[in-house]
Amino acid sequence: MCGLAGVARARPQGVSAELLERMATAIRHRGPDGFGLHADDRIGLAHVRLSVIDVAGGAQPMANEDGDVRVIYNGEIYNYLELRHELQLRGHVFRTRSDTEVLVHGYEQWGEGLLERLNGQFAFALHDRRTASLFLARDRFGILPLYYAERGGDLYFASEIKALFASGAVEQALDPEGLDEVFTFWAARPPRTPFRGIRALEPGTWARWRDGVLSIRRYYALDLTAAAAEPADALETLDELLRSGVRLRMRSDVPVGGYLSGGLDSSIACALAAQVSPYDLRTFSVTFDDPQLDESMFQQAVASELGSRHAVQRIGGGEIARVFPDVVRHAETPLLRTAPAPLYLLSRLTREQGIKVVLSGEGSDEVFLGYDLFKETLVRLFCLRQPDSRRRPRLFDRLYGYLPPQTRKGDFWRRFFLDAGSPDDPLFSHLPRFRLTTRIRDFYSDRFRAGLGAFDALGELRQSLPTGFMGWSPLGRAAYLEIVTLLSPYLLAAQGDRMAMAHGVEARVPFLDHRLVEFAVGLPDRSRLCGLREKAILRRWAEGTLPRAITGRPKQPYRAPDVPAFFGGPEPEYVGELLDPASVRRTGIFNPDAVAGLVRRCRAGLATGVGENQALVAILSTQLWHREFLDAPARARAAASSGTRQAAAGASIAA
Amino acid sequence: MDQQTTGPAQSEIVDRTRAYVRENFLYMRPDWKLGDEDPLLGSGVIDSIGVIELVEFLQDAFQLAIAEEEITERNLGTLGAIGRFVYQKCHANGSGGSLRPRQVA
Numbered sequence: 001m002c003g004l005a006g007v008a009r010a011r012p013q014g015v016s017a018e019l020l021e022r023m024a025t026a027i028r029h030r031g032p033d034g035f036g037l038h039a040d041d042r043i044g045l046a047h048v049r050l051s052v053i054d055v056a057g058g059a060q061p062m063a064n065e066d067g068d069v070r071v072i073y074n075g076e077i078y079n080y081l082e083l084r085h086e087l088q089l090r091g092h093v094f095r096t097r098s099d100t101e102v103l104v105h106g107y108e109q110w111g112e113g114l115l116e117r118l119n120g121q122f123a124f125a126l127h128d129r130r131t132a133s134l135f136l137a138r139d140r141f142g143i144l145p146l147y148y149a150e151r152g153g154d155l156y157f158a159s160e161i162k163a164l165f166a167s168g169a170v171e172q173a174l175d176p177e178g179l180d181e182v183f184t185f186w187a188a189r190p191p192r193t194p195f196r197g198i199r200a201l202e203p204g205t206w207a208r209w210r211d212g213v214l215s216i217r218r219y220y221a222l223d224l225t226a227a228a229a230e231p232a233d234a235l236e237t238l239d240e241l242l243r244s245g246v247r248l249r250m251r252s253d254v255p256v257g258g259y260l261s262g263g264l265d266s267s268i269a270c271a272l273a274a275q276v277s278p279y280d281l282r283t284f285s286v287t288f289d290d291p292q293l294d295e296s297m298f299q300q301a302v303a304s305e306l307g308s309r310h311a312v313q314r315i316g317g318g319e320i321a322r323v324f325p326d327v328v329r330h331a332e333t334p335l336l337r338t339a340p341a342p343l344y345l346l347s348r349l350t351r352e353q354g355i356k357v358v359l360s361g362e363g364s365d366e367v368f369l370g371y372d373l374f375k376e377t378l379v380r381l382f383c384l385r386q387p388d389s390r391r392r393p394r395l396f397d398r399l400y401g402y403l404p405p406q407t408r409k410g411d412f413w414r415r416f417f418l419d420a421g422s423p424d425d426p427l428f429s430h431l432p433r434f435r436l437t438t439r440i441r442d443f444y445s446d447r448f449r450a451g452l453g454a455f456d457a458l459g460e461l462r463q464s465l466p467t468g469f470m471g472w473s474p475l476g477r478a479a480y481l482e483i484v485t486l487l488s489p490y491l492l493a494a495q496g497d498r499m500a501m502a503h504g505v506e507a508r509v510p511f512l513d514h515r516l517v518e519f520a521v522g523l524p525d526r527s528r529l530c531g532l533r534e535k536a537i538l539r540r541w542a543e544g545t546l547p548r549a550i551t552g553r554p555k556q557p558y559r560a561p562d563v564p565a566f567f568g569g570p571e572p573e574y575v576g577e578l579l580d581p582a583s584v585r586r587t588g589i590f591n592p593d594a595v596a597g598l599v600r601r602c603r604a605g606l607a608t609g610v611g612e613n614q615a616l617v618a619i620l621s622t623q624l625w626h627r628e629f630l631d632a633p634a635r636a637r638a639a640a641s642s643g644t645r646q647a648a649a650g651a652s653i654a655a
Numbered sequence: 656m657d658q659q660t661t662g663p664a665q666s667e668i669v670d671r672t673r674a675y676v677r678e679n680f681l682y683m684r685p686d687w688k689l690g691d692e693d694p695l696l697g698s699g700v701i702d703s704i705g706v707i708e709l710v711e712f713l714q715d716a717f718q719l720a721i722a723e724e725e726i727t728e729r730n731l732g733t734l735g736a737i738g739r740f741v742y743q744k745c746h747a748n749g750s751g752g753s754l755r756p757r758q759v760a
Contacts, residue, residue, distance in 0.1 A: 415696060415728065416696075416702065419696075435699075436702075439699065442683045442684055443683050591683065593682075593685065594682060594683035594684075597682030597683060598682070598683065600682075601679065601682075606679065606708070608704055608708075609702055609704030609705060610702075610704070611702055611704075
């Protein structure tokens with residue numbers, strides 16, 4: 001994977017190499033292996049490269065023979081060999097072995113229709129000189145990022161927002177509505193971001209900029225209509241799709257490793273990888289000193305079954321707090337959990353061990369109904385059909401059996417789920433989560449709350465739902481909401497791409513091969529969630545492939561310590577500084593007295609509930625985020641960090 | 656109010672509990688008007704973890720033991736309900752609060 005950045009001018013006033021270098025330097029971590037620029041009177045393209053396929057020949061920007069079509073691209077097209085063959089049959093002549101060149105010729109051949117043919121994870125910008133336009137596109141599920149900002153008729157775009165700021169042309173200001181979405185859904189919902197005037201290109205869409213006008217179109221929408229009955233050959237089809245998805249994602253000119261969580265999904269990905277890898281498979285895991293969070297026993301079981309060379313990133317007392325400021329800088333958004341921090345450390349370990357491509361199990365829980373949220377939805381519906389039953393709500397105790405017993409006592413605990421909302425509400429499945437998350441709003445300052453006016457994040461989400469949404473089953477609706485509110489904008493971004501790319505590691509997600517996704521979401525609900533048994537068909541498939549300890553193991557959510565990460569031992573200096581009332585008042589988003597109350601409870605060890613843990617991480621990360629991006633111009637910092645000229649050494653400036 | 660017993664008066668139970676809830680659950684909303692019969696759960700004042708904290712407070716403050724089956728909305732759903740419940744428990748045998756060892760069942 002790589003990083004891209006660029007500018008498209010409304011008028012032919014040129015784009016300086018110095019500007020492009022500055023933008024590229026801000027995202028150099030995404031592509032430490034190479035650096036390239038192209039500039040003419042209207043378009044500037046910059047690229048930092050992580051060499052994975054055609055290490056020698058895949059430099060970017062890459063153009064066709066006459067330079068009419070030129071692309072900068074971040075990602076992998078896994079079916080590039082098949083597409084290349086098809087294009088060659090149509091007369092296209094290839095000069096490299098890279099997947100990038102498939103984009104160039106594929107666009108020449110099919111225009112926007114190219115996107116439907118791609119199997120991969122990608123974000124790219126393509127200058128089409130024939131139509132004097134810039135074409136931007138993002139993969140179906142938003143595995144890779146692409147942001148843009150329009151300023152005075154010019155378009156600035158980049159893989160990460162820090163590159164937009166480094167241009168010096170894009171204002172660094174917060175967007176209250178974007179922040180309110182973070183404090184509702186865990187992330188701003190694309191196209192919104194927490195920054196004013198900066199948009200994320202939505203997953204499954206493309207944009208064309210021409211003469212200062214940007215038009216956006218959707219090319220992919222998931223249909224979550226489930227079949228009434230499971231096809232007789234469902235297991236065979238699943239087998240074929242899983243193997244094909246992994247096999248394609250092993251295409252690489254460098255060794256591909258695997259992240260191993262100890263759960264079913266990453267174990268499947270690693271097991272299939274081990275079967276086709278030409279190298280000894282390398283696997284990487286996070287372990288926690290806290291036994292309630294630790295899964296090392298299961299990770300070791302899979303690693304030894306696969307015979308992989310296994311490396312472990314241990315998370316003990318102070319690691320999370322130590323790296324949290326860097327985590328926020330890379331995530332570019334306030335966070336509600338510290339969970340990205342261990343993954344930041346894991347990618348550092350992975351890179352140190354010489355691996356720059358890994359498979360991850362992300363995406364499976366959404367399409368095979370693995371999360372507790374799906375079971376919770378069924379149990380809530382079951383209970384609400386007989387609201388007077390005292391027996392039915394006891395299912396919630398069973399559902400959350402992994403939580404400490406003292407946190408789930410009495411009918412208050414059960415009522416939380418039952419009072420959360422009506423089954424008629426399109427957001428029914430997610431209302432308990434949203435209700436819990438939005439408690440952070442209690443900490444808003446009066447000024448920030450007033451700035452939000454009548455903004456209604458849930459109302460906007462309801463308005464955005466696709467036609468036919470209410471025709472899907474309750475679990476289909478829940479899966480859709482999970483994908484658009486959490487998977488794409490948070491798990492794949494702040495916790496996924498950004499943590500991996502912080503250390504130049506490319507994460508590939510075989511469960512988000514669109515063919516597998518479409519097959520899975522089309523299965524009957526009960527093939528995936530059978531009673532309260534999640535990912536049923538996947539478990540059936542995995543029996544015989546993985547140790548019984550893994551296939552029979554209930555889903556364990558990935559969690560990391562939140563409040564204890566900052567207050568469980570020596571308190572890092574920045575925590576006290578940023579949560580100090582004067583500092584909170586200066587930032588202006590939260591009420592200093594309310595934050596002081598929360599900090600007092602954290603220091604006393606009283607903040608043990610999910611609500612206060614989320615609030616603390618949200619407030620602290622917002623303070624860090626504000627300090628990083630809004631208190632001082634990123635441009636000055638980028639220039640001061642390593643020197644653009646030095647970073648650009650070895651750059652090739654085309655044209 | 657029964658003046659014959661040594662346990663706390665119902666109004667004292669309500670006032671001390673109100674102060675505790677304000678200090679620990681409403682510190683971020685100091686202008687929240689918490690009436691005696693305002694629901695503690697439905698209004699989002701207290702969540703399920705908060706209930707456990709509240710139970711621990713009541714056990715410590717009034718020297719009584721509360722069993723899991725007593726952790727209900729009827730007993731703990733409002734400040735008024737807490738006042739009635741704790742008062743009854745403290746005065747059930749006419750000799751003030753239970754001296755059983757504190758334990759959340």
